Amino acid sequence: MTDASVDVRTQRSALTKLFIATAVYTVLGLAAGLFYREFTKANGHPEGFSGQLAVTHTHLLVLGMIVPLIVLALEKSFRLSESRLFGWFFWIYNAGVVLTSAMMVWHGTLQVLGVKASAAISGIAGLGHILIGAGFVLLLLMLWKAIRRS
Numbered sequence: 001m002t003d004a005s006v007d008v009r010t011q012r013s014a015l016t017k018l019f020i021a022t023a024v025y026t027v028l029g030l031a032a033g034l035f036y037r038e039f040t041k042a043n044g045h046p047e048g049f050s051g052q053l054a055v056t057h058t059h060l061l062v063l064g065m066i067v068p069l070i071v072l073a074l075e076k077s078f079r080l081s082e083s084r085l086f087g088w089f090f091w092i093y094n095a096g097v098v099l100t101s102a103m104m105v106w107h108g109t110l111q112v113l114g115v116k117a118s119a120a121i122s123g124i125a126g127l128g129h130i131l132i133g134a135g136f137v138l139l140l141l142m143l144w145k146a147i148r149r150s
Helices: 003-042 052-078 085-113 119-149
Strands: none
Touching (some): 003 052, 003 085, 052 085, 052 119, 085 119
């Protein structure tokens, strides 16, 4: 097997992972919007109830769908997956998005129900934000190296 065929397989794997992540987050983001609308309505809140649940839909679509789509395009142009950091970026970033989104749903659900949330929810959401930030740093490092390589 030649280096070129390994590179093609590596890139195809990266593109597939990014596409699957995009598709999954699209479904989750749309489901979060539907859940927000129906859950607040079922609990007697008027349309436009603000809180964590209201912004989960947008967070999932932007952080979960749009960012991986942008990275997919960057991968196609700069072959970011050639970097050892790609796997680290992918899993750390996605862990951060999942953790942050899960805490937003949990906290938002408690807000709609009128239940006081534990400070642990904010702490765990903060950890999710740290992971997202670390993912962005890894992405920028990979992109910088790829720009210098090309």
